[in-house]
Amino acid sequence: MITIFINDKPYKVEAEQTIMQAADKLGFHIPRLCYHPKLSIEGACRVCIVEVVGMRNYVASCAYPVSEGMKIYTNTEEIRRARRDIVELILDNHPEDCHTCERDGNCELQRLAFAMGIRKRHFEGEKKHYEKDLSSASVIRDPNKCILCGRCVRICSEIQKVNALGYAHRGFKTVVMPAYNMPFKDSVCTTCGQCINVCPTSAFIEKNFTQELFQKLGDKSLIKVAQIAPSVRAAIGEAFALEPGRQLEKELTAALRKLGFDYVFDTQFSADLTIMEEASEFLERFQGKGRLPMITSCSSAWMKCLEQFYPDLIDNVSTCKSPMSMASALVKSYFAKKINADPKKILSVACMCCTAKKYEALRPELMVDGMQATDIVVTTRELAWMIKSAGIDLLHIKGEEFDHPLGYSSGAGTIFGVTGGVMEAAIRTAYELYTGETLLDIEIQDIRGLKGVKEGKLVIDGKEIRIAVAHGLGNANEILNTIRKDPQRYHFVEIMGCPGGCIGGGGQPYAGSNSLPLDEECLKKRAEALYGLDRNKTIRRSHENPDVQRLYKEFLGRPLSAMSHKLLHTHYSPKQPPGIIPAELSAK
């Protein structure tokens, strides 16, 4: 322990930490912008400057270490003025269009400017003018809004290891862009949307479908069908200023009906279905028919990542479509038949925690009878906005139940939203399908939690099955390279593209004024919301879902049948976007 002085008061603190870290623990929140605890230190924005006695210049507290006897001032008149000038200079090259901006009221720069006491603008200089990149199916890049904090560049390279973004040019002309300034859609971007989550402004936002959806909801000739992903219910409350961790399943169902949907289904139903297909596929492979380890295929960002960076592992990946695409395929076939409707008259809308699902919906491989199965994907954020905009009181609405036949789910379908959940759900079913006995201890702790790579073992009928789980594409990279070197190491692997799994998806509510994107405490609470729903269900195994059983009896036959293959399975092929780098990815 060493002694430092902050604003003339002595404090005992640990050595080997930065001024900001020490100050945080002591209750001094030094203003900051480019800093993020999960990312490397950039020191780019200079907002977190403090005065250190004896130093000629102010130092960036995010990067400067404490030392014995150090005298630090965080809030003198001069520091306040310097900080305010820095933020003003950032604002000076930022569009003055807050009231029409997607992030109005939810922007870190706006909050910071307010906190710095900027009430009048002193500088007036040149502003940058660039075209927005609207090419991607999921993520819009608007360099005009960018303040060059570099969080997007760092999350893309350090956490996701995709390296789609870099700084190009220099000085005033610096722009964050993909290699060769190519359109986003042609780049290696996996559309995971984590850049949106960490962006303090709206330099990255999702492609917004709210207006189009409002318009279609008013079209009386259409049959409007919605589905909700597990993680949406676990997080949407945060967009309504609730503390993380409160699930709003029934309220959301009611709200979607009030928005104008004729049927509200649950992606958790098709998650159960995914498990029936995926567990059966795993057991086939385990018995020698197909390549092991088998890798899950639910995450759309992972699908794109696989095709670009790991084409050699395509045969390892399950052919199962994602739950969203399974549900949509059934909506336009099984369900259309049930209600005797022309599938072309059905509008199939997916409410997802994910930006990559917008990309997935457009994958030509997922067409059903020449139709796009999922017509529109909206993120949790877009949905929250629509509910507010339509004047629906989500928090005080009377809860309602999902519609049949695609609305009932087991607890296994619920936990799909959390890292490790798909694996846990698959094991609950695979065990019983293989042994004929019921697995009693169904909560598999080894693969729960937020550790980047989790491993576990279980014994089915005397045979050991080695499993592994990774969330975030950077952690996935670790497991996938292990598989390349040692294909025998695992039998079954779950990969989710986003940190925390779908609960940490690129379409989830922005962090509030007291939290940070990627905050583990928040992710844990969202996870607990889903685990709680699972615990409260009587049916917690996918194969016991009566509606799934009925679907097989009436329509599909059995798992992996010809009909299942037509509607519920897909395929992948290698893709080589220009500017790709292969094999061993390294963070830059």
Added chain:
Amino acid sequence: MIAEDDKRIVELRTFMQEAKTKDHPDSQLISILHKAQELYGYLSQEAMTEVAKEMNIPTAHIWGVATFYHYFNLKPKGKHSISVCLGTACYVKGAEEILNSIREELNIDFGQTSSDNLFTLQEARCLGACGLAPVIMIDDKIYGSLTPKKALEIIKSYKK
């Protein structure tokens, strides 16, 4: 596309192999890009992708380095480079008119290359030939006491 039997790609690859044996191969990036530019005259996307693959450095990062330094050309250069002196003496003697006539004739601006790939236009700030102002330099030859008409005649002579 880069032809596999191209001597230049063989040389670039050899250069990179050597770079990889050094302590911090990543830090050799700038010298590798210099080498690529020396071989091809500019940095094509194909060349940068080649460097990315061989050195295992993300292309977004290479693009960042290539666009940061003015020295790197991202477009092929013309057969001849025309430098128009905009130094004080030339400027006073009418360099701007000369520049405008060249711009119009070749339909290019500074840093750009004419569509027939013959000329790349550059700006110079004094070529040390103020007595001959206004001057232009084509490749390493200086032409002085110009009028717009004379300048265009000289350029025409390079088209043959």
